[in-house]
Amino acid sequence: MPTTSGSPLRLAPFRRFLLAQIVSATGTAMAPLALAYAVIGQGGGAGSLGAVLVTNSAPTIVFVLLGGVLADRMSRSRLLFAGNALAAAAQGVVAVLVGAGYATTATVAVCGLVSGTATALRVPAAQGAVPQLVPPGQRQRANALLRLPTNAVRFVGPVAAGLLVAAGGPAWALGWDAVSFALAAVLLRGLRLPAPLAAGPPLAALRAGWRAFRDRTWLWTYTLSGTVVVAAWLAGFQLLGPLVAAARYEGARDWGLVQAALAGGLLAGTLVCLRWRPRRPLVVAIVTSAGLAVPLAALAAGLPLGCVLGATVLAGVALDIGVVTWTTAFQSHVPEDEIGRMSAFNNIGERLAIPFGYLLVALAAHLWSEGVVLCVCAGLILLATLLNLCVRDAYRITRPASSRVPGSRAATTVEAGSGG
Incomplete structure (x- = not known):
């Protein structure tokens, strides 16, 4: 693998990986709207849609550890192929059931369970595939390029899904989602990435991963x-x-503008990361997380819509810079044969509190005004950011030299200073 700096687009395997991401992103952007209208179309309400969403997301938390262990033992290209093929099958069954008029909440939820399991297999493998495809000096640009299509289709995906659902029903959009996963599976199968060295029996590997x-x-x-x-x-x-938008602004129309502002900010953040390579990417990732507090504070204060849109654009820019710089730091300072398990633990940690957050905020909104609860949420974001900035090890995670060997234990120990 070349180690000089430059564009990862010159590397044929990375172009194949990127193309797979672009193809699958088009289907993924359409799926939420199509799935919602599929549930509504068969008579389901908020409870039915909630059950489908839970069955889709819960397996990711439950099985991501298994995905992490497998990603450190199997060929990651084969694991990505299997995950995309499984997702294609699940979404294909949903599309057929919806199109034939046989879909029920239970059948859609079961397919969502399979699809969520496929996601748990794909996420750690995708995280570990990039260091195998791209040399250290090109990883931030590579991660930004991978984010670019996902953020770009946020603009057109929901609109295209809406038109497709209005014209022919949700089955067509769900069908394209299945096809996009199948095409991505074929592209990823052709990567043929070598398997990392196995780290003992699976349970022993999991324990070793937790210690690391x-x-x-x-x-x-x-x-x-x-x-x-x-x-x-x-x-x-x-x-x-959405509740604040309904009470203080023009409801769904203005909330749609806010969502578009977030997508525009994400896209702008990706473009920034194509040019800017900070020396301390982890510190940048921590600092940018504070930007998420800005639109919450703007909504809490009831600022004019223009101010809310500007705050949301800023949050989108900060969010995407944070994602790209964090991913780059992670891939550069975790040994290649541990990336799957480390990614799994990180994913579980960041997702575990989401259901509790929804529940607590929903309960708090009955006791206090929405503005007060939004201020508390913004305050928690700022507090967590400030406490994380007090961690000395974060400042030791520096941008790797382009000649550094990916996954080098010595490099990780020297720069991270916290156990390689």
Whole structure:
């Protein structure tokens, strides 16, 4: 693998990986709207849709550890192929059931369970595939390029899904989602990435992975901070945001503009990361998490819509810079044969509190005004960010030299200072 700096687009395997991401992103952007209208179309309400969403997301938390262990033992390209093929099958069955008029909440939920399991297999493998495809000096640009199509289709995906659902029903959009997963599976199968060295029996490997995660102070403290930040952001923005828009602004129309502003900010953040390579990417990732508090505070204060849109754009820019710089730091300072398990522990940590965050915010909104609860959410984000900035190990995670060997234990020990 070349180690000089430059564009990862010159590497044929990375282009194949990127194309797979672009294809699957088009289907993923359409799926939520199509799934919602599929449930509504068969007579389901909020409870039915909630059950489908839970069955889709719960397996990711439950099985992501298994995905992490497998990603450190199997060929990651084969694991990505299997995950995408499984998702294609699940979404294909949903599309057929919806199109034939046989879909029920139970059948859609079962397919969601399979789809969520497929996600648990894909996420750690995708995290570990990038270091195998791209040399250290090109990883931030590679991660930004991978984010670019996902953020771009946030603009057109829901609109295209709406038109497709209106014209022919949700089965067509769900069918394209299945096809996109199948095409991505074929592209990823062609990567043929070698398997990492097996680290003993699976349970022993899991225990060893937990010790390695625990010994990296910068990693577990960032994950712990993310547990608070992600839960507070989603509960404040996704749960209370639409309610505030309905009460103080023009409802769905203005909330759609806010969502578009977030997508525009994410896209702008990706473009920034294509040019800017900070020396301390983890510190940048921590600092940018504070940007998520800005739109929550703007909504809490009841600022004019223009101010809310500007605050949301800023949050989107900060969020995407944080995602890219964190991913780059993670991939550069975790040995290649541990990335799957470390990614799994990080994913569990950041997702675990989300259901509790929704529940607590919903209960708190009955006791206090929405503005007060939004201020608490913003305050929790700022507090978690400030505490994470006090972790000394975070400042030792520096941008790797382009000649550094990916996954080098010595490099990780010297720069992270917290157990390689």
